[in-house]
Amino acid sequence: MKKVFSSSRSLSIRTMDGVNEVGEVKVSRLQMEGESETPPGHKVEEKRKNKVLLLFTSSSSFDSSSDMLCAQVCKVYRFQTEDQRWLLVREQMSETPLSFSLPKQLLSALIREHTNRVQQVKELGDLSPHWDGLRHDVVNHCSNLIGCYQDTLAELDKLSGEASSCFKSSSSKSDKHLQFVPTNLHSQRMEVTDPDGRGVWYEVITFGAPADHHQSFKHGGLRRLLSKRTNHRDRCVCVCVCVLICKLYDYKLLPFLLAQTEQFVHALKDELVKSALLAIHYQSSAGSSHVHSNGLICDIVADSQEGPDARRRDSEYDEEEWDRAWANVAMSLNCIIAMGDRLQGREDPSSSVSSASSWQEQLLPLVVTLRDCVREAVGKARAAMTFVVLQGAVATTVAQGPAHVVQRRHAVFSQALSAVVCGFMLKLFGGLEDPEFLQQLHSVGVLVQFEGLLSTYGDEVGMLEDMEVGLEDLSRVAFTVTEAKTEQPDDLLPTLSGAWGSLVVEVPLPPETFGPLPRELKEGRLIRVHPVLFNIGINQQQSLAERFGDSSLQERANQRSCERLRVYCNTVRDTLPELAGIQSLSDLLSSLDRSVETKKRKNVEVLWIAASVCRKVNGVRLTSCKSAKDRTAMSVTLEQCVLLRERHTLSQQHFSTALDCMRRDGCRMENVQKNVGSRKFAFSGVQLLTFPKLYRPPDGSFG
Known part of the structure; x- marks a missing residue:
């Protein structure tokens, strides 16, 4: 097999005054071993056209396509198609201010809610000793949470004023005051321009699995902690x-x-x-x-x-x-x-x-x-x-449990909510001119598909338990679209209203964008969230779980999500039978059923099929591992190359080359750099032997 050699040149990008460095352009050239650089009968220019893969790199802390994205890093590639033409591929990774703004809004809402509840029970007057004891418990519980949340909010306010970036690094995932902030949250987008000049965007949100690392997982995650609690039925107050x-x-x-x-x-x-x-x-x-x-x-x-x-x-x-x-x-x-x-x-x-x-x-x-x-x-x-x-x-x-369990649940939910809001807004902005998509939003709601790469061994079991409960809580969230007061950046960011269990995220749009929307959306019709989670552990810890441990948590989660996904797809089919591609979903859903039921180790096919179903029904895609740095990078780059092959006829012989290129020099390597200061994925050669083959990075990119 021929080896590939690469050489590259880099140039810095500066502002017009030459003072500030804002990015970099890097041109990489690939050459196959055993081939001369200029074979007889070929011009140099023609050789470069057919054998050279170009890679452009740029990064900027202020260049953004919308007010909800910042600190973008872009890579541009040229890949050859099956008919020997060229695809232009732009890979873009961005931070978002939602990483901090949504958690702060949630904290404020929880503080108000618990303060009102304390006031409510205090106004009941004299009570019998038993009922006064109940009131005493409620007041103590709420006061404890109010104090913690006020401290957390104050710290986040300080960070928002001082920090130059909008993300929490993987090394800070256990920070007490960052409990509510998602770890390493980014939008990963890919724009593909085919040889005929038509362009299409694909996106996936990447973030560390929503979990409370500060409290750790000694006693398990939320699923285990809440299973020990006695369920109580809520009763309404007839005011x-x-x-x-x-x-x-x-x-x-x-x-x-x-x-x-x-x-x-x-x-x-x-x-x-x-x-x-x-x-x-x-x-x-x-x-x-x-x-x-x-x-x-x-x-x-x-x-x-x-x-x-x-x-x-x-x-x-x-x-x-x-x-x-x-x-x-x-x-x-x-x-x-x-x-x-x-x-x-x-x-x-x-x-x-x-x-x-x-x-x-x-x-x-x-x-x-x-x-x-x-x-x-x-x-x-x-x-x-x-x-x-x-x-x-x-x-x-x-x-609901002791204060620390409730706080854990709120924190996990906050992380998941921030990621979902980011994904929904990107999906909404991309579909504003698609009437079928807009009708689907107000009549059926939006599918939110989480892909997990956590193992079912050790601490990651607790993370998966946290994640499962946090995503279930998302089913009680709804979106609504409003007309922005102004076009100032702050007025175009989403806002949170309501109380725990019935939160509404208001997404503002500029008047010229809001005006053409369907009547139902302009009148405030709620857009329901339908979350599903498919998890397949792929690392060496999952190998231990499959041989000596227990994978039942993963199996149950996948089975439940498979059922929920089918219900959602059936609802879409019955409500919008004319939606493009909806009738072809039955075969995909049947394949997903079979894959979920198959007792196959590290059956990543489950993830691939679930992602395909999600994209067919205009859903929001999110991918997580422990910190969204290494395993997530393998998944995202694989998904991008599969999309290029299946939807844009990327040549099969260039598939592996494109995959290695994205992993070695693409946006996910920049993600590793900004999280840990190294340009190496945190894998060892021995660990990678336990990974599915398509999830292994190229030589020289790990260590």
Whole structure:
């Protein structure tokens, strides 16, 4: 086999005044061993055209194609196609200010949310010792998180003002104050211009697997930590109760009294209040199981093993206690209605009383009786609503686990969210002129496909457990498109609104871009996020896991994601049957099913097929390993070359050359340099023997 020799020349790029160096141009020449530089009968220029691979390099900290990208590094290649023509390929890697701006917004939102919750439970007034203990737990839990998040936000504000870059390096992934910031987040984009001059963009977001390295993985990741917690059901707070009570006492006239009492009955005689009263009944009859200040709140709803006698007693309590109160309200209200009819002469005109004082004297005793009946119902309802407020606060704080577990979950989610927002915005900007894509966004939502390269051995098991939960939390996030106030950079960055569990990311667009959007998007239709995760470990640690450990976590995650992906694709097919390529997905999905079910070691085919499905349905692609530096580089460059071969007829004989070139001199090598200060991938020769062949870098690029 012939060897390839390369030579290169580099030139610095400076500003016009010659003061600042802003980039570099590098021209590399490849020559096959055994071939003379100028064979007989060939001109030098013709030889260079057919045998030389050109590589241009430039980097800049200010050149950006949009306000959400910065610190770009670009590489430009020429690759030969099967028909002996040339592809022009531009590889671009960029940082994004979203690495810091999104985590800061999330921290601010969490601080506000927990501050409001503390205020809410403090306003409940005097409570019984048991309920006051619950309130004490909620306040302590929230105060702990508020203090930590305020400190973290202050540190991020300092870094934002001082740092010249917009990314967290792999060496800083365990930094306490950078917990919420994604590790090594970059957009990796490739523009391909075919011989006919047509260009197309491909992108993938790369970042370190969303995980809390600061807290480490001694006790596992979120999946394992949360499995130890008792699940609690959230209950809503019926805030209209107090408003209706106030209105009931304020109104003096009969018509308003009747209308407001009717509203009051409908508001309070509700399954929410009834279930809350039953829960209180369980608590008082079964005894309290609450343990203060340790985050362990046992579910106060009766166990399912209680027999039919217990359920019958509950029913009896419901009928005798709750319905009796409302029967009294109804009876007193009927008496007032009857008296009102008589006073207004509806039953006997001759008995009408014209005196206002006589009217009030006859009606007053009945109103007092109604007031007493309502007070009884209000007392029960107030107890129920106090219970609901506390249970809601408990369910969203201490019931989620100790503060450090909640903080871990928030941090992991923050890292994943920042990456997804970056990917979604690039996808949106690239599809603004595609009506089918825009219709898909508001009618079905956007697919977000994570590719993981983590092993299921050692600490990386905990990382995968963190990542899995963080991505599931993304399913409760939605995007909406808004019109930007101005075209200043700060006004074009996304903003976060809502509370944990129902966050909305608002993406602003300039007026000229916002105007042509479909009506549904301009009216604020939410764009739902559908996350899936496919993970295949490829390194030496995965070899140990497959021989001596356990890969069940990876298998379960892949199987669940396969099912979710099929559901999403079926929804797209049923909703948008005319979408290009959607009908051809069935074969790909069947292949993915078979690959996931196949018990094959390091079956990277799962990743390849999942990525193909994602691109067919206009999804957002993200790739992660531990720090997005080495294994991620192998995956991204392989994906780029596969796209060139399958969609742009890159010559098969030049496939390996292109792959080696991208790995040796491409953007991912620059990524290694900026993270660790070295131009070597962190692999050893022995380690690479355990890697799938297509994931091994060329000689001289690792060590």
